[in-house]
Amino acid sequence: MSGTFTGNQGLRIEEPLIFELDSPGQSAVDLPEPPAVENRLGAAERTEPIGLPGLTEPEVVRHYLRISQKNYAIDAGLYPLGSCTMKHNPRLNEKMARHAGLADLHPLQPQSTVQGALELMDFCAEWLTTLTGMPGIALSPAAGAHGELCGLMTIRAALEDRGDARERVLVPESAHGTNPASAHMCGYKVESIPADDRGRVDVAAMIDRLDDKVAAIMITNPNTCGLFENYIVRIADAVHDAGGFVYCDGANFNAIVGRVRPGDLGIDSMHLNLHKTFSTPHGGGGPGSGPVVLSEALAPFAPVPYVVRDGDGFRLVEHIGDSDNKPYGRMKGFHGQFGVFVRALSYMLSMGSDGLRQASSDAVLNANYLKSRLEDLLSVSFDGPCMHEVLFDDRFLKDTDVTTLDFAKAMIDEGFHPMTMYFPLVVHGALLMEPTETESKAALDQYADMVRSLAERAKAGEAEMFKEAPKLTPRRRLDETSAARNPVLRWADRSEGS
């Protein structure tokens, strides 16, 4: 297919950087002449040019359309990234978030003029606390990791309130990397807990490490092996008996919404990824939203701001000094990811309590169906039913000279985004697949047939095909080593004479 004059391949069009399309002086925005007044910029006035390129609207639109076509997306196909919950993102959510009465609100308008927005935040909070069975909530964290930090800070504030800050946080080795990083940012030492041979937290090892210096355990449930931590209540009881708290990483809440309330399991604090479980789009890496639900013991320590009902209306508590509680601080500018709250509420109202319960059931059913379609050819890491994602390891590739990475790249040529690779770290060469509930049986069957075909080809000795994959993408395997060794992180004019 190579060898065209332009380098283009049919609908796949080579596109330069926006800086290489510069037509100096052009602009895609027609602006009026500024009124002729003396500026008030003083000594800080800019005198040097910036170096931004000039383009017109058709050129800019074409540029972004062309580069967009080099992306895979959930709207284009099954996106089985484990622990990422790539489910359908309803367009109704986008329409609601763009409602002028919501999108066009300034966060510092007098509160009397934004009562509907405060009510919406309260409404969203009510759904999230009811679904999790937790009485308190901090809406403001901007993403999952930010929620983890918020949850841990809430725990630390509660501990310090009783004069006992403690020193360590226990983190299972299967945890997301954000967990230990968040614990570290909260001033705690991280102690790793091994997994047992069933893919769960080794309870004996955990109890062994528990003492009066342990502030919390950070547990992911369902965990990153796609398994429910069946001893969760025992774990929570043991931690509570030792005077600590239980933080739950809620990244995998999609498996249990409407079927299990984390509050019934002894969880004290848990973040929710609205951009996973509650269908708001990932946008190529964000924005997310990571509200944290809190037990009765932790609720008073939630950060500002928060919304309270005040007679017939709603009031925003923005300052620690104005609070009747003991907020530990502030996580974010203004009031949290409001536009994401609108989208999540639109989703929750659409699904209802019945639909949310059906969604989690279907997510679990789809993952188990994939497992059952693939387990004879791939190597399932742990026995028994999985939750919303299924974990395989690379034993099935033994002696084939094909790695998990090669396998993933071959999936790309087949028109699918690969699963999560090499995570969790508790198995070798992990392949973690999360189909979500928004895939049809036909889509799952096609995916399973594709994976089976690749597994058979790997076992049949076609390693060469895997090593060369992907061949059909706008770019083939990229040299990540040299990218890191000699970082080029911005465009620079390398044309002659400059």
Added chain:
Amino acid sequence: MRYLPLTDADRQAMLAEIGVAAIEDLYKDVPADALLDAPVDLPSHKGEWEVERIIGDLAAKNLGASSVPSFIGAGNYRHHIPASADHLIQRSEFLTSYTPYQPEVSQGTLQALFEFQTQVSLITGMEVANASLYDGATACAEAAMMACRVTKRSKMILSGGLHPHYIDVTATNAKYLDLNVINAGVDPNRDEPAHLAGLVDEETACVIIQNPDLFGRVRDLSALADACHEAGALLVVIVNEIVSLGALKSPGEMGADIVAAEGQSLGNGLSFGGPHLGLLATKEKFLRQMPGRLAGETTDVDGKRGWVLTLSTREQHIRREKATSNICTNSGLCALAFSIHLALLGETGFTKLARLNNANAVLLADKLDAISGVEVINDTFFNEFTVRLSKPAEPVIETLAANRILGGVPLSRFYPKNDAVTDLCLVTATELTREEDMDALSSALSEALA
């Protein structure tokens, strides 16, 4: 249920293939008494128009900022977003993709991020920028902690002219670490850069100053940068109105070591304060201590130019507790919106937009300054400035709001217990502020102060 493709027949067939009788069999690891046997007590599912009605009713209870004369800024600015920018970010390929972990099927997002990093580097006058953080306040906190890692010192000095939310978020982030946060305290009357220069010592990791500051003043910070560098400290410059960089010397030109900024003004609407866009830029020599994702240029096996996420050994998924930050999800789509808006504006559009903002603010300041009971306290400003009123500002702003004018931000909103700011109000003009809006504010303000 419009988002769930499985039919009941599918479900039965799939359960049979799995070899279980019912879905409950797949939840057998859940403690029996924690498994709910019915949906939780919340309303059941709804069609699109029912959802639209419920959310529409909530929206109708608010006063949209563009539906009335509006002069509110203070870290969140009402600018015009070109139609093509909002259209392009809603392309499925951008909107519904994940973080670009598989570069061969993510070249669109990666190229856009590389362009974004270049744009941010250019306007801030810095050598490198990351692929975004959550917002300006969290970017400020990350910059503060980064400066402590770079200098191996623990004292940070925060200007009183820094947005109060940025101060609070930075102090909160430092709270449980062994870091020493010095808050210089809010004072609208002092020469802030000179004051801060006097506080820098050999233990100082960084001085954090905002330009334009909370009161709207703009300063050349070169002398403060020199004072910092002499003491081995870094200068962190905060920009929460990014459009100002079209008219102001860049922080890099003034000697900044790290720039943390709020990028909302380009491409991103008010949205009641979020989601917004944190920007972080620095010098290349500090790159290894920079938090957040980075897109980098490389080549593929055929030698063609392409982009990948790079230097991930700084990040949590590799380094875990030794990472530079816990950040994972950032503000990707907001960064794209920013980048498209800036691409649409170009050099001439961006600088002209900035001049237009400043000129409108000058017109407004002159009109307000002429009112009895109103005094503009700024000598310099970009697109917002502070007025001293003859009455406490907050009730005046409430009165204006009751008359459908969003007149500004009383500084008591940030400092409710500080008598020094009770009569101060921050007033903003952008390219969207019309002369008739200014006149409406002038007459309403005259009346309220009479």
